Amino acid sequence: MPTVSAAHELFDTEVYLDLRKLLGTKLFVKFEGFNFAGSVKLRAASWMVAAAERDGLLRPGCTLIESSSGNLGVALAVVAAGKGLPFVCVTDLKCNTATLRLIRALGAQVVVVEGTDDSGSHLEARKAYIREKCADDGTYVWLNQYENPANWMAHYDTTAPLLAKRFPDLDVLFVATGTGGTLTGCARFFRDHQPGVRVVAVDSDGSVNLGGKTGPRHIPGIGASAPMPLIEPELVHDVVRVPETDTLRMCRRLAAQGLLLGGSSGTVISGALRWLGTHDPDQSLTAVSIAPDLGERYLDSVYDDDWVADAYGAATVAGWSFDA
Known part of the structure; x- marks a missing residue:
């Protein structure tokens, strides 16, 4: 285990979860919430x-x-x-x-x-x-996170090399799209070192990143109302756009099995499952998604039925069941 002398020095505990048992899909999730800031x-x-x-x-x-x-x-x-x-x-x-x-x-x-x-x-x-x-x-x-190259360089230097070391046979990586720092850093690394890895951007409906159409969004942390300067579309192999109601369903489904994740994490996992269902039906690919955050900060939103009903309508939560 690492020893640090300040809270901001602990970045990674290298925890991965195999979702085959929980969701029936061969997808490994890298959890980025196990540090003192609680996120990537x-x-x-x-x-x-x-x-x-x-x-x-x-x-x-x-x-x-x-x-x-x-x-x-x-x-x-x-x-x-x-x-x-x-x-x-x-x-x-x-x-x-x-x-x-x-x-x-x-x-x-x-x-x-x-x-x-x-x-x-x-x-x-x-x-x-x-x-x-x-x-x-x-x-x-x-610091201007939206244009600061150190934003993506952090992931070029740390996140992507750790993934490459842990999964030398990696086929596809799913990354949530916000400012584009994680996406661009990882995409640049694999372009330079393992060009066979496909990097798939997962965005929310209503975000204008990567050619999306603007629309209402209620869950913070993913998507953008203006194109993010750090994103380099030519590095992205595919894009999956996830309705926020699907994000809610995935978060609730995983919470029912003991995993309380943030909105960005629910979005990227939902998008990854959709992409894999279409492109890898026989589950032969080695696929990883990066889960940016955990769910405690979303107890008053994603995990609150009243908030969900106010934001998306009462019909959104009616009849929800997440036992399996």
Whole structure:
């Protein structure tokens, strides 16, 4: 077991789950929630902060500021606390209440931007707030996860090599699509080192990543209302778009068997099962999906029937059964 001297130094416990017994499909899931930030975002947060320090952008007296729908905010709060850095997380009303409380508990300041821009985007409103703060005060340092190459480099350097080592015969990798950091880092690595591996992007309905059409989305952490600059479509072998109701069903189905996963994890597993059902009916491929987070932060949303009924309609939860 690894020994670390700070919370942000623990990235990976290399836990994989074989879903053949639980879901009847040959799919291995790499769980990224077993660190002190509870998600895959700790890798990107640590790499971006280290790059800002190395490049001289982050100096004594500076304050980190970043836009996040949740998980990166927690991860940066962990890194900032470990390094003694002030941090301001700019989020919006879709952020889970538990996540907001967790970021504050870690000593960071949270700003909830209530408005949207002319297109109805919370993301652009959050960015506009940060640009204004940075223009007014030069001590603010915006890492800008949406364009920062350290975001994808974290996964090129760590996530993908671990997968390649554990699964030398890997055929297909399923990655959830948010900012594109995990997707691009893994896709670039396998392009350079194991070009036979197919990288499949899993996105949510309503996201405009990879040619999707804009639409309402309620589950934070996956998808985007504007194309993410880090995503390189030419590196992606296929795209699966998952309705959020399918995400809910997968999360509830796995919870009924003891696995409480986050919305992004439910989405990528749902998309992987759909793709494998079409492209690998005899289950001959070695397939892995990356589960970005665990489910405790979604107790007031994904796992709350009242929230689901308000967001998707009462018929969505009527008659649900997840015993098998």
